[in-house]
Amino acid sequence: MSLIITDDCINCDVCEPECPNSAISPGEEIYEIDPNLCTECVGHYDEPQCQQVCPVDCIPLDPDNRETEEELMEKYRIITGKA
Structure with a gap:
């Protein structure tokens, strides 16, 4: 997601x-x-980096865009061109 x-x-x-x-x-x-x-930083980091630096904690998961870990990893591969 x-x-x-x-x-x-x-x-x-x-x-x-x-x-x-x-x-x-x-x-x-x-x-x-x-x-x-957005891959929630899957493929890059263990945690979403934007959430880590946000001083007002305004970056939650989007309930309208649910994705599994596998789907996020596939999106990461497509975006980065890594097989």
């Missing part, structure tokens, strides 16, 4: 550079996560 950024976001800019898949970008009002690029 990918992650989302809630309205509690304070636009502090710390999450965007931490994303290894470039899934986080500025939205109209707050940062947004592209669910097609």
Whole structure:
């Protein structure tokens, strides 16, 4: 399942550079996560890096984009081109 950024976001800019898949970008009002690029850092790290650095804890799992660990790993392989 990918992650989302809630309205509690304070636009502090710390999450965007931490994303290894470039899934986080500025939205109209707050940062947004592209669910097609978010792998919850599977393949890169043991934990989602954006959640680790967020000072207001506004990056929960997105209940509308549920994915298994295997699906996240497959997405990682496609995004990175690693077999």
